[in-house]
Amino acid sequence: MLLVENLSVNYGAIQALKSVNFEIFQGEIVSLVGSNGAGKTTFLRTLSGLVKAKSGKIFFSKSNISNIESHEIVKLGISQSPEGRMVFPDMTVKENLFMGAFCTKNSSQEIQKDIDKMIDWFPRLGERMNQKSILLSGGEQQMLAIARALMARPKLLLLDEPSLGIAPLVVQQIFKIISELNRGGMTILLAEQNARLALKISHRAYVLELGTVIKKGEAQSLLHDDDVQRAYLGG
Amino acid sequence: MLDFTQAIIDGIAIGSLYALIAIGYSMVFGVLQFVNFAHGELFMLGAYFVMLFLTMGAPLWVAILFSLLSVGTIAVVIERIAYKPLRKHSRLAPLITAVAMSLFLQNIIQVLFSPNSLSFPINIPGNIVTLGELFVRIRDIGIFSLTLLLAFLLELFLFKTKAGTGIRALAMHADASKLCGVPFNRTVSLTFFIGAVLAVIAGTIQGMATNQIFPLMGVNAGLKAFAAAVLGGIGEIRGAVLGGLVLGISESMLVSYGLSTYKDGFAFVILILVLLIRPQGILGRTQLVKV
Ligand SMILES: Nc1ncnc2c1ncn2[C@@H]1O[C@H](COP(=O)(O)OP(=O)(O)OP(=O)(O)O)[C@@H](O)[C@H]1O
Numbered sequence: 001m002l003l004v005e006n007l008s009v010n011y012g013a014i015q016a017l018k019s020v021n022f023e024i025f026q027g028e029i030v031s032l033v034g035s036n037g038a039g040k041t042t043f044l045r046t047l048s049g050l051v052k053a054k055s056g057k058i059f060f061s062k063s064n065i066s067n068i069e070s071h072e073i074v075k076l077g078i079s080q081s082p083e084g085r086m087v088f089p090d091m092t093v094k095e096n097l098f099m100g101a102f103c104t105k106n107s108s109q110e111i112q113k114d115i116d117k118m119i120d121w122f123p124r125l126g127e128r129m130n131q132k133s134i135l136l137s138g139g140e141q142q143m144l145a146i147a148r149a150l151m152a153r154p155k156l157l158l159l160d161e162p163s164l165g166i167a168p169l170v171v172q173q174i175f176k177i178i179s180e181l182n183r184g185g186m187t188i189l190l191a192e193q194n195a196r197l198a199l200k201i202s203h204r205a206y207v208l209e210l211g212t213v214i215k216k217g218e219a220q221s222l223l224h225d226d227d228v229q230r231a232y233l234g235g
Numbered sequence: 236m237l238d239f240t241q242a243i244i245d246g247i248a249i250g251s252l253y254a255l256i257a258i259g260y261s262m263v264f265g266v267l268q269f270v271n272f273a274h275g276e277l278f279m280l281g282a283y284f285v286m287l288f289l290t291m292g293a294p295l296w297v298a299i300l301f302s303l304l305s306v307g308t309i310a311v312v313i314e315r316i317a318y319k320p321l322r323k324h325s326r327l328a329p330l331i332t333a334v335a336m337s338l339f340l341q342n343i344i345q346v347l348f349s350p351n352s353l354s355f356p357i358n359i360p361g362n363i364v365t366l367g368e369l370f371v372r373i374r375d376i377g378i379f380s381l382t383l384l385l386a387f388l389l390e391l392f393l394f395k396t397k398a399g400t401g402i403r404a405l406a407m408h409a410d411a412s413k414l415c416g417v418p419f420n421r422t423v424s425l426t427f428f429i430g431a432v433l434a435v436i437a438g439t440i441q442g443m444a445t446n447q448i449f450p451l452m453g454v455n456a457g458l459k460a461f462a463a464a465v466l467g468g469i470g471e472i473r474g475a476v477l478g479g480l481v482l483g484i485s486e487s488m489l490v491s492y493g494l495s496t497y498k499d500g501f502a503f504v505i506l507i508l509v510l511l512i513r514p515q516g517i518l519g520r521t522q523l524v525k526v
């Protein structure tokens with residue numbers, strides 16, 4: 001579904017990604033693990049067109065999207081819940097969800113139906129529908145960011161560190177929902193520092209270090225890989 | 236008390252013009268965190284274009300409509316060719332370019348028309364009615380009402396239409412808006428266009444009320460409207476309107492208390508005080524302000 005070839009990204013003199021090759025198939029959850037500054041966010045931002053690649057190609061459903069602008073990429077079916085959540089602070093939860101459907105041509109009724117689905121996935125959001133999103137807790141904002149990304153009815157969902165700064169119990173809930181979304185047919189790319197959590201729910205994974213893919217494979221085997229255990233799973 | 240009330244009444248017309256111009260500064264700042272120092276010149280250009288179309292024989296409403304479209308387009312083109320290419324590289328470069336652009340526009344009008352002021356072909360008479368002991372210009376009430384109406388229509392547009400919602404989303408979080416599918420360049424252009432439209436309306440009113448226009452008329456008005464935008468809370472539409480009215484009325488009070496010498500400097504006193512004491516302005520929120 002998504003194929004990335006030799007992707008390199010620079011910030012001025014800093015090489016954030018060095019010739020990364022990556023692939024995700026329909027129906028998979030693939031995680032991208034790596035520590036601080038490994039380049040996970042850069043990778044996801046490049047896929048969404050927020051950062052321009054220095055070289056390399058990105059194919060989505062066989063078409064080259066390397067030079068396409070962000071707002072067109074969402075329309076093609078790649079939606080992202082970004083690092084730091086980025087909810088629209090002065091908009092209510094409902095307005096944020098409506099923003100998620102901005103790229104679609106859905107009618108208000110269709111959007112409302114999708115919102116009802118989001119409330120099924122994330123009941124906590126239902127209770128907060130008319131609150132300004134800045135007033136939500138971190139966990140609720142994370143749920144909102146994921147729900148907002150889903151409102152675009154994506155084919156591929158990108159999630160950047162959904163566990164960041166959230167209480168462990170809520171993280172468990174969110175990961176359970178991610179897993180269920182995938183069982184419902186959603187293809188998901190999950191970038192996470194918390195490798196154990198990510199590997200547990202993923203089919204396959206890539207390990208990123210200083211902008212380079214140093215390992216890839218079945219999530220289960222990486223979970224038991226000695227190097228990965230030492231570096232990312234605390235022994 | 237009578238002087239005080241009279242000063243308020245005398246200040247609302249000029250305050251309304253500041254407000255209309257300030258909205259443009261404010262909206263552009265909201266989406267790009269950039270102060271378009273050439274914005275005052277759009278006000279001036281608006282008046283000149285209306286005059287031009289009027290002398291070509293167009294009826295007033297056609298002249299205004301064409302001026303809105305022309306100056307709106309000029310504002311969009313300036314953004315595309317002069318500011319956009321510099322945006323990636325630094326925050327200072329577009330600011331300096333904007334100052335240069337404002338000088339360029341002033342000079343081109345001096346060359347094409349005249350460095351002196353020209354008389355505006357249409358004028359709204361300043362009939363005065365008395366309300367008890369107060370004197371009210373009917374024209375001023377009209378200008379004030381029109382300003383409130385335009386501000387209201389703008390809010391309606393921003394909250395009820397998809398394009399308007401895109402502008403708000405972009406102002407709140409540019410990256411998030413892109414991820415939701417808001418077309419960045421088109422939305423920025425739209426913002427410049429709307430700001431220009433309001434500046435043109437203000438310029439036309441100024442021309443019709445004072446009966447004269449001159450190439451540097453945008454300098455003072457622009458700087459004061461910028462001060463008004465900062466005073467009200469830059470990035471906030473309602474703040475811009477409030478800031479414009481407060482500034483216009485304050486100036487008129489200085490005049491009525493015999494301090495007219497300080498009138499034109501007062502905007503800068505306000506600007507400095509606001510930046511020192513409450514940089515987010517009256518209605519602004521802290522996180523939005525990065526002046
Ligand atoms: N806007 C930027 N300008 C300059 N350098 C940047 C920028 N964003 C990221 N970097 C650098 O690029 C590298 C990769 O950063 P990135 O944010 O992609 O890593 P990450 O894996 O997402 O890290 P984290 O787990 O902390 O979120 C780092 O060295 C970082 O300092």
Ligand SMILES: [Mg+2]
Nearest residue numbers: 040041083161
């Ligand atoms: Mg990151």
